[in-house]
Amino acid sequence: MSVTAHLTIKNVTRQFSVDSQTITALQDVSLSVTEGEFVTIVGASGCGKSTLLRLGAGLDAGHQGEIRHRGNVVLGPSLDRGIVFQEPRLFPWLTVERNIALGLENAGVSKAEKKRLVKEHLELVGLTGFAKAYPHQLSGGMAQRAGIARGLVNRPDVLFLDEPFGALDAITKAHLQGELQSIWSKEKITMILVTHDVDEAVFLGDRVVVMSPRPGRIREIVPVNLPRPRERTSSAFGEVRAHVLQSLNGTASLAETRATAGETKPVLPRPAIAAVG
Numbered sequence: 001m002s003v004t005a006h007l008t009i010k011n012v013t014r015q016f017s018v019d020s021q022t023i024t025a026l027q028d029v030s031l032s033v034t035e036g037e038f039v040t041i042v043g044a045s046g047c048g049k050s051t052l053l054r055l056g057a058g059l060d061a062g063h064q065g066e067i068r069h070r071g072n073v074v075l076g077p078s079l080d081r082g083i084v085f086q087e088p089r090l091f092p093w094l095t096v097e098r099n100i101a102l103g104l105e106n107a108g109v110s111k112a113e114k115k116r117l118v119k120e121h122l123e124l125v126g127l128t129g130f131a132k133a134y135p136h137q138l139s140g141g142m143a144q145r146a147g148i149a150r151g152l153v154n155r156p157d158v159l160f161l162d163e164p165f166g167a168l169d170a171i172t173k174a175h176l177q178g179e180l181q182s183i184w185s186k187e188k189i190t191m192i193l194v195t196h197d198v199d200e201a202v203f204l205g206d207r208v209v210v211m212s213p214r215p216g217r218i219r220e221i222v223p224v225n226l227p228r229p230r231e232r233t234s235s236a237f238g239e240v241r242a243h244v245l246q247s248l249n250g251t252a253s254l255a256e257t258r259a260t261a262g263e264t265k266p267v268l269p270r271p272a273i274a275a276v277g
């Protein structure tokens, strides 16, 4: 793995205004991600994880501080930065292959190249044979695999994943975590994944970024120096997990904070809320 600073987030603060109150979603957050690294971000609900991801991907702006990707200031979305959300967001009227091909929209590739890339990525996520299926014919895990293929198909430099397995059952989740880790090892794409699941963060991350809420800050960055694929039942894994949990509990227990999360969320739908700054 090279040590090029790939994505740098420097002193980033992001505030929102809700009902004339200012919410500081992120305060003075700095993080430097190296090329090919897998960084996971955990934290209680409302601590700014998604805000950080959206800013990094260029889907949000209005922050103070600076975000650079390969040395260039991030000013908006780019084909170099892919994103996968918790819901796969597939178009129900398009087949799996056409949904994946959407990731190549505006990528300037020929029809033949598009076909080749879609086939390759169907294979990569284990959906060969489902190219012509429609989203309603897929299980939740399969749909999320299609979402991941769409995020990867144009070979982004960085793939941002916002709780990609959050809606899946425990068995499918563990399976897809394993698959994502092999895709990452094979494709060498920088990945930044947000999760509520400490096991997932330790299983996948080279480093686990622990965030604390109100205002959202980085509390600690925990390196995970364990060989891959990781053995979740090993004592070394358990030690890192315990460390991350302790770090989270330094602010509040995750369960406790999630129970009060409603208080930190805007009551109005987000598009109706003005951004500060």
Ligand SMILES: Nc1ncnc2c1ncn2[C@@H]1O[C@H](COP(=O)(O)OP(=O)(O)OP(=O)(O)O)[C@@H](O)[C@H]1O
Pocket (backbone or CB within 6 Å): 016, 017, 018, 023, 024, 025, 043, 044, 045, 046, 047, 048, 049, 050, 051, 052, 216, 261, 264, 265, 266, 270, 273
């Ligand atoms: N568009 C927006 N308008 C107003 N407030 C927002 C907006 N986006 C985020 N916030 C607020 O910023 C804070 C951080 O939200 P964010 O969604 O980043 O947290 P999170 O850690 O990803 O939470 P969760 O784990 O529940 O998804 C919250 O208090 C939230 O209400």
